[in-house]
Amino acid sequence: MNENIKNILEDIYSIDDSLRKHEKDLIKIIKTLLAAKPKAKYDEAFRQELRAELLEKFAELEEKQSKGFLKINFKLMNKLPYAIGGLILGMLVLLPFVSKDNILPGGKQINIGLESEIAKLSSNNAFGKINSDSDASLAARNAATEETVAGFGGGGSMTAYEKSMISSVMPAPMQYSYIYEGEDISLDDELLPVLKKVKGTEAQKSLAKILQNADFENIQMTSFSNSHLRNFQISEEEEYGYTLYVDLHEGMMSIMENWEMWPQPEVMQTLSPNQVPDDQTLLNIANKFLQEKKIDTSQYGQPHIDDNWRMYYDQRLAEGLDYYVPESIGVIYPQMVDGQMVYDEWGNPHGMNVTVNIRYNRVSSVHNISTQKYQSSDYDMETDVNKIIKLAEQGGSYTYYQDENAQNFEIKLGTPTYSYVQIWQHDGRTSNQLFVPALIFPVTEKPDNEYFFKENVVVPLAKDMVEQRLNPPIYPEDQPEILLK
Template identity: 30%
Template sequence: MTQDIDAIISELIAIDPDLRTYEEQLRSAVATLAKERPHAEPDTVFVAALRQRLQEQATQRMEQQGFSSLFSPLLTMKYIYALAGAVAGIALTAPGMYFALRDGSPVPLPTQQYALRAQPEDDQREPEAFGSLSVRMQEDSNAAEVLGLGGGSPDSKAFPMPPSMHTPSVQYDFLRTQLDLPEDTVDVLRRMPLVAEGAVHDMDLIDLSSFRDSYVSNFSLTQEAEQGYIVQVNARDGTVSIYRNMEQWPDLLYDCEGPECERMVAIDSDDLPTDNELLAIADAFILKHGINLQGYGEPFVLDDWRNQPHPEGSLPAAPPELQVLYPMQIDGLPVYEQSGQLAGMAVSVDVRTETVSGVWNIMNQSFQRSAYPAITEPDAVFDYIQAYEMPAVPMYIPFDSKEEVSEEPVVHISLGVPEYAYIRYHQFDGTEQRELFVPGFIFPIVESDGAPSYFHHKAIAVPLAESLLE
């Protein structure tokens, strides 16, 4: 085309007046089409080609959104143009996706035809497709190293044990009940990342297209509004995290001095929101932001804070935040961490403001499956329990005690009837980290005689993949 873009736009609008609504977006689309057809004139054929291009892009974008309902809210919440008429696709992809800044002006992201897709579920692979399960497995939350103080506990290596603290030996008491074991194999599941589709380019600072075979693996959205949030998307892990944009939240203690500050910091356990109130706050946030609850069970409030160390005769200090857990489920079965804790999506609620402070472990639940040799003899399960090393549980002896301890203390752990479930493992083979889910038994701890009051371990997880018990 020999005419400039403005002249072409004017002629297109003369042919189809409805295009005037999308004049600004048309400029990019026309420029792209003009490069492909430099000698074309803006006639009805050209308009038809333009319509077809835009409509195809809109249809593809909507299919991409519908393919993974987990991420469609993230892709749609800031569109500043709505679908309307035959050229509705301009609003979404002409040629890129447009977001609104604070002043409301549309600014194109450095992307064209870019999307995140969840891979198809129940992708059955050949046996032992994920390699050896015996390669290094990372303990969840460093469970083997913590002191048994609950989430966020310090690493035991950071605290040398003084002479007045003793690590007990642990004895397990359980009934050798009938176990429904697999005949020969179990299906191990590998959670898949999101698939990034499309190229990234058109950025003034750098020619991103020069980096071939690249894709966006992580990105974040920052909400520039009062009490706004930051949304962090990790495509490689298939996870989303939400946390406060602290620039948009008031700091209650910023200008506070004196005894009043202490009163503001201290939280009376009697003033904590009820469980029903916490659940309502979490549910409302999830509903507002379209977070997909498929693959999660009924939520409940975590109360591990009540097991924190505290002076005798007093109650534990109430935390500034409480967590609502939406337990993860696969094939209708619960999912546990290796430590015996339920896995799932956690919503943190600020108990002072009764607002959500963060959401963690929003996960894409798309899996590959592969059969692995299974444990078929009950004795192997019970032998594993007998040899199980409980995370360190320090036993406190008062510092002013003159009593000599002749024997190390013993903790007797009584186990209940096991539950069949999935156990989550984080596997690292030196180059790649994989998240695997292995069928197994969860033996609940029903009594812990001799353990300190803050002992929080709730269960022992026994995997049924043979190589994990060797």
């Protein structure tokens, strides 16, 4: 027997001696590859070809072999006599258990649901009453604002003296009045679909199976039943390396700098505005990174630069105050669902956020790379235009406590466009993402000398949300006393 083949076989048997019964098959595979490439080096191409053959021949053994018949012995793997042994050992530990439907020779991908897919449910209101997580917290906060002030405790009204003390030490608060000046609005749809993002992917079971069938030294993986791989991370150990975080359960991926591999200067000089690249350069940096990492952008709209820092910088400069130039700037790729752009509840485009580090002119992170599988269910929509405009003139949410001493600023709103608003809804155990039909009112006029960053006012059209925001729950000042017997 060829000495090379013999050494390869011995490395395989050192992991699991029971594989000797498949020796003929192993020899045949190795001989075929060596005959086809007699002068081949044990390089990446050889490894890929061997990987493909092993997948094909061992796939049928998955059902026959008892679970966990391979053990990962880290001490042994560190003592392998030559490189090809390590390659084959690594493949034999993991690859025989990978279903050909999930990972195939030639780099077929595991499908985790990044392509858009909407499944229509037959029943209406399938996701229960719609009420975003932010609604409850806002209602409670607004109900408590009038009578409770930080530093004076809660549960009682302030005296005139306490109010005068606050006004003497605190600057006058600011509040905003929203005024709709757009065209007439028509609301004809009594029912519209609300979307719910589907959690979990088939890849959770497929990838868990790889690990479940390989026992680690100090724990038996097969002792865990009905296993699903929820999340994992992979880090590049090189200069300016990245860490990829994958949450298979939530259907989210993100990339961040592997901070140990990025420069960590003891002293960093403050950046100046002229060091900030122009918008096209920032877009080029972001687009190039996404292309290099093969991140699909077909489910997103045209990217734009988050340049709110300039408003803050200009205002501070005009007031003769210190200014701050950010270390990084975001490039937002708006998420598109069913052909409509998605916004968050504060009026900002919701989607994938690519952060460009200004100091090094390279991408430092990518957040909210999301799966695109949804369920759809029809819900009652508000058709009373007056209610929608009233809610828009509240800023899209609850009415805030109005301070008689506050300085008031007018914000003008223009004609809205139809879109989706992304909200979080908690069901008592988990939080789910819902995408609710909404009108997006653009801010057309705002004070020049104030830090007002809002570009849009979002008004959800779902009747549940409109009613709750126009008629928030009442929290009594005095709660009933509970007697314990």
